Amino acid sequence: MRHISVFGATGSIGESTFDLIRHQGGAAVFHTVALTGGRNVGRLARMARELRAEIAVTAHEDCLPALRNELAGSGIEAAAGAGALLEAADRPADWVMSAIVGAAGLAPGFRALRHGGTLALANKESLVTAGPLLLAEAAQHGARILPVDSEHSAIFQALVGEDIASVERIVLTASGGALRDWPLERLARATPADALTHPNWSMGQRITIDSASMFNKALEMIETREYFGVAPERVEVIIHPESIIHSMVGYRDGAVMAHLGAADMRHAIGYALNWPIRDGLPVARLDFAALGRLTFRAPEEARYPALRLAREVMALRGLAGAAFNAAKEIALDHFIGGGIGFADMAGVVEDTLAALSRDDGFGKAPVALDEVLDMDGAARRAAGEAVRALAARRAG
Numbered sequence: 001m002r003h004i005s006v007f008g009a010t011g012s013i014g015e016s017t018f019d020l021i022r023h024q025g026g027a028a029v030f031h032t033v034a035l036t037g038g039r040n041v042g043r044l045a046r047m048a049r050e051l052r053a054e055i056a057v058t059a060h061e062d063c064l065p066a067l068r069n070e071l072a073g074s075g076i077e078a079a080a081g082a083g084a085l086l087e088a089a090d091r092p093a094d095w096v097m098s099a100i101v102g103a104a105g106l107a108p109g110f111r112a113l114r115h116g117g118t119l120a121l122a123n124k125e126s127l128v129t130a131g132p133l134l135l136a137e138a139a140q141h142g143a144r145i146l147p148v149d150s151e152h153s154a155i156f157q158a159l160v161g162e163d164i165a166s167v168e169r170i171v172l173t174a175s176g177g178a179l180r181d182w183p184l185e186r187l188a189r190a191t192p193a194d195a196l197t198h199p200n201w202s203m204g205q206r207i208t209i210d211s212a213s214m215f216n217k218a219l220e221m222i223e224t225r226e227y228f229g230v231a232p233e234r235v236e237v238i239i240h241p242e243s244i245i246h247s248m249v250g251y252r253d254g255a256v257m258a259h260l261g262a263a264d265m266r267h268a269i270g271y272a273l274n275w276p277i278r279d280g281l282p283v284a285r286l287d288f289a290a291l292g293r294l295t296f297r298a299p300e301e302a303r304y305p306a307l308r309l310a311r312e313v314m315a316l317r318g319l320a321g322a323a324f325n326a327a328k329e330i331a332l333d334h335f336i337g338g339g340i341g342f343a344d345m346a347g348v349v350e351d352t353l354a355a356l357s358r359d360d361g362f363g364k365a366p367v368a369l370d371e372v373l374d375m376d377g378a379a380r381r382a383a384g385e386a387v388r389a390l391a392a393r394r395a396g
């Protein structure tokens with residue numbers, strides 16, 4: 001029986017993963033080691049009961065009594081907190097889904113690599129903040145990282161049987177997000193509710209807003225650079241409003257391999273779950289005649305400053321990815337909280353990078369995870385300062 005764990009089981013990716021596990025036979029086919037979640041302990045407990053998990057872990061200590069209560073009589077262990085997440089990752093599993101949102105997903109996924117199994121990586125922040133360390137850890141333990149981000153799964157699939165040395169370009173497709181057709185001058189007044197109406201994909205709240213700002217695509221450019229090891233100038237972004245092509249790989253003979261499918265994360269999750277077999281998946285099939293046409297347009301610099309910042313981060317490397325991601329998370333918190341506007345997020349990130357890059361160590365490659373986590377903390381503080389400075393400028 002395959003032993004599996006799902007980190008971030010109660011989220012959007014977690015739910016889709018659960019759906020596929022159930023579709024493929026659930027507890028009769030998989031032995032579930034650990035399921036983790038956050039505040040939604042009711043859902044976590046129901047999943048754990050259905051899959052007969054060994055342990056359910058909530059990230060929040062204050063949620064532990066409720067989780068214990070929900071699991072009463074089931075024989076399933078309950079635990080809480082960041083330490084418990086790492087202990088859950090210490091339990092051997094053949095296949096681990098890393099789908100916690102944000103930098104909080106880095107340490108548990110990193111830890112799970114020690115077992116030498118497969119890490120299905122939805123948590124793109126892991127590669128953005130600590131790409132070289134993560135890949136080195138995987139290599140050291142003979143673990144395999146399979147990308148779950150739809151673009152990176154598409155690229156991975158378009159590379160099967162090919163030599164990475166013959167790749168000329170990687171083209172990431174982007175829907176353009178909820179505000180892609182808004183007049184530029186209106187962007188400053190966009191609310192979180194406006195940014196949350198994604199045209200094609202149903203995802204978690206944070207990544208949906210990041211799609212509207214294209215901070216998500218910015219993270220994905222860095223993720224591409226780190227995971228596939230290609231030079232930054234080979235990574236391109238194109239807006240493809242229909243979200244049918246999930247990304248493309250262009251080769252030196254001019255040929256382009258594209259991956260197409262319905263906008264359903266179960267494609268990429270299922271590919272990683274069944275790899276190297278391509279098994280049946282319960283996803284919609286494309287009807288090309290009904291689609292009629294696929295369209296493309298270049299992303300406007302002024303609408304999506306996050307893409308320019310990603311290029312700066314890719315050039316710098318070192319701790320820049322960790323700073324970029326943490327600053328983005330803080331800016332997003334403040335936008336969701338109503339403290340700053342939609343168009344202010346990029347400025348907060350840019351100011352944070354400018355403040356931190358004065359330090360000599362910024363461009364140096366980290367040799368331990370702690371350095372990444374320290375930079376994450378420093379960038380959160382610097383981004384908080386940048387938000388306060390912005391508020392002061394506005395007030396004054």
Ligand code: NDP
Binds near residue numbers: 041
């Ligand atoms: P969600 O917000 O839907 O879910 C996040 C999960 O992480 C939930 O289980 C949540 O628990 C848990 N969680 C939240 N905060 C913490 C924390 N501090 N520590 C531990 N666990 C926590 O996110 P998504 O599923 O949308 O995204 C997950 C990851 O996958 C992200 O890295 C995202 O970028 C990536 N991704 C997502 C895609 C999508 O389609 N959604 C597509 C491609 C990549 P609870 O809800 O119980 O509080």
Ligand code: MG
Binds near residue numbers: 149150151
């Ligand atoms: Mg994606």
